[in-house]
Amino acid sequence: MPRIAAENVAEHRRLVRERIYAAFAELMAEGSYDAITMSRLAQRADIGRTAIYHHFKDRDAVMVAFATHETAAYVASLRAQLAASDQPAERLRIYVRNHLARGEKFHMGFGPQVYGALPEESRREIREHVVAVEQVLAEILEQGADQGVFVVTDIDATLALVHSALGTRHLPAERIEEFVLRGVGVSVG
Structure with missing residues (x-):
């Protein structure tokens, strides 16, 4: 089971989502929406490729x-x-x-x-x-x-x-x- 990076699961989820939002903003600033993939988002947010799907489909x-x-x-x-x-x-x-x-x-x-x-x-x-x-x-x-x-x-x-x-x-x-x-x-x- 992966470790959470906060005092509780809800806070951990919020922090991970914040990283995903920051990654999304960076990728949008660098290129087009079409160039953004879930894999690239996960990599930029520094989370596992499959972990991102726990947050977004x-x-x-x-x-x-x-x-x-x-x-x-x-x-x-x-x-x-x-x-x-x-x-x-x-x-x-x-x-x-x-x-x-x-x-x-x-x-x-x-x-x-x-x-x-x-x-x-x-x-x-x-x-x-x-x-x-x-x-x-x-x-x-x-x-x-x-x-x-x-x-x-x-x-x-x-x-x-x-x-x-x-x-x-x-x-x-x-x-x-x-x-x-x-x-x-x-x-x-």
Whole structure:
């Protein structure tokens, strides 16, 4: 029986999963999703080739679990930062700055090539993570509209347009932030 590297089995499993997530992120940064195999993941995570299957059934399951893990950390960090203010315009600034600063790491290039290669069930699970992040922005927009700080008549359309603006990474962050704030009617001066 293999030894566990923690005080209990649950902690051991958490630590092994953390190593697998780190290995997955490294391999994604080095190449394409297609190049990642369970064997390569196990080797990079420094666990046995068969041991990885005690944690994940396949590469797609790793992808979904990784996305779940990253989204939970991202949303928790974002909500902690947003708790510093109750002003909708400042909360939107925090959201935009956070998204631009952490967005590249958070999204890791999980574009249409990777997303499209996943089975339907995995795509639905990944979409749930996007919705979790969108919900934070929707709450900010609703708060600002309710308080008369934002001019927003359609939350869903505004949410989509804000996220489109946040996807333009080749522009300076300050210009994107100003554009988003002006787009919801905040006077930026």
